[in-house]
Amino acid sequence: MTIKTLVTAFGIAAVLGLGGGAEAQAQEAGDMKKTTSTGDYTYTAQPGDSYSAMARKAVQTYGINTKTKLSLAQILYTEAGLTVEAGSPYLEVGQKVTIAKKQVMDWVEKAKKLSASERAAWATYVPWVDFNTNAVGQAPKTN
Helix, strand or coil: CCHHHHHHHHHHHHHCCCCCCCCCHHHHHHHHHHECCCCCEEEECCCCCCHHHHHHHHHHHHHHHHCCCCCHHHHHHHHHHHHHHCCCCCCCCCCEEEECHHHHHHHHHHHHCCCHHHHHHHHCCHHHCCCCCCCCCCCCCCC
């Protein structure tokens, strides 16, 4: 089975389980500080977080930091690729997760090469995905 097949299968299975409306990629602007000195993206799992949501957040943050424009479908493709590549790990609350900037960059480059029909196929899942990842990987703010 090819990675493209795995990513597609993952996308179909994982994305359908997510709720919410599609928000703009720019909502990640406040989370740019969540990168390490190497540029990698590090998060701490909170209740309800998933590796997939953290990958989505890393992709969105990468896009903002590098001024890379991706469609929501391309974000989903990249997120799915990163998650499959990581083995679709289950997260424990409090677990630290680091997603390498190089991995994100590699998957973004693959996403840029998707054909129009492949982008259209991924776009099918966009309405069921919450692209607002502001709280993903972050402890809730206390007063």
